[in-house]
Amino acid sequence: MPSVCGVLTGYYLGQPLTEQNLVEYTAAIRRGAFEGAAGGTMIAVSTGWYLNRHWATYRKMPLSLKALGGVIIIAPLLAIQAERRGLQYDRSQWQGLTVDMLDGRQQRKEELWQELSAKDKIAHWAENHQYSLIFGGWASSLATAGGIIWRDKYMTPAQKIVQARMWAQGMTIGLLIVVGALTHSRKLAQADHAHPDHSWADVLEQHEKERLEAKQLAQAASDRQKVGRESFNVDVNH
Numbered sequence: 001m002p003s004v005c006g007v008l009t010g011y012y013l014g015q016p017l018t019e020q021n022l023v024e025y026t027a028a029i030r031r032g033a034f035e036g037a038a039g040g041t042m043i044a045v046s047t048g049w050y051l052n053r054h055w056a057t058y059r060k061m062p063l064s065l066k067a068l069g070g071v072i073i074i075a076p077l078l079a080i081q082a083e084r085r086g087l088q089y090d091r092s093q094w095q096g097l098t099v100d101m102l103d104g105r106q107q108r109k110e111e112l113w114q115e116l117s118a119k120d121k122i123a124h125w126a127e128n129h130q131y132s133l134i135f136g137g138w139a140s141s142l143a144t145a146g147g148i149i150w151r152d153k154y155m156t157p158a159q160k161i162v163q164a165r166m167w168a169q170g171m172t173i174g175l176l177i178v179v180g181a182l183t184h185s186r187k188l189a190q191a192d193h194a195h196p197d198h199s200w201a202d203v204l205e206q207h208e209k210e211r212l213e214a215k216q217l218a219q220a221a222s223d224r225q226k227v228g229r230e231s232f233n234v235d236v237n238h
Contacts, residue, residue, distance in 0.1 A: 004209060018176050032085025033078050040074030048075070057150045062157060127186055132177050134172060141171035 034102040048066060058066075116124065126133060145167035149160045 021093075028085040028089040029082050032082035035085075036081030037080035039081070040077035041070075043077075044073040046050060055145070060157070062151075065161060076135065080188035092120060123186065125184060126179070127183060130183070134175050134179065137175040138168055138172045142168035145171075 048058075048070065113121070113124075142164055146160070146164040149155070149163045149167075152160065155163070
């Protein structure tokens with residue numbers, strides 16, 4: 001990111017970092033944060049309004065717990081959209097060799113993805129979305145446990161909140177263990193089939209491709225000039 005790597009190195013995508021890069025990147029981040037916050041607020045408010053009208057248990061919840069539910073919705077959307085806008089700005093700055101090399105690498109990744117089985121695709125997706133799965137599991141377990149425990153007429157609201165939180169924490173620990181086991185097994189499999197980094201070869205290949213294209217263009221231009229001179233000489237002789 002320009003705000004971190006660029007400041008430390010003074011370069012961004014192979015070019016000297018400018019103040020304009022920082023301003024544009026910061027503006028993209030702020031725009032994404034605003035969009036995420038606005039969207040999350042709309043979802044949280046509409047969800048709270050619906051639950052308040054149709055669910056008596058929700059109406060009995062303390063205001064602090066309702067506010068926590070809104071924060072749980074708004075905060076992730078704010079962070080995710082801000083990051084997306086930052087990545088979009090990064091992508092818009094790619095040019096020349098960087099674009100060609102990354103596009104080729106992305107195409108190879110898509111081809112490998114199509115070759116995976118359904119089981120491998122699920123495992124790969126889960127590995128790349130570990131935090132989303134953990135957070136989603138925690139939120140869903142908290143909501144499920146809260147909905148069940150809140151029906152108990154003998155516990156106070158504070159006791160119900162504590163019980164729901166404990167169930168959610170237990171489910172989250174279970175998810176962490178499962179995700180850790182999957183990650184460990186996948187790393188072992190990758191170690192058995194390790195592939196060296198050939199990104200330098202991609203750069204050389206792209207340079208060679210551009211050199212050949214430039215040579216062909218120069219040869220074509222030279223041929224056209226030669227034909228033009230021959231035609232001119234023929235006209236002069238006649």
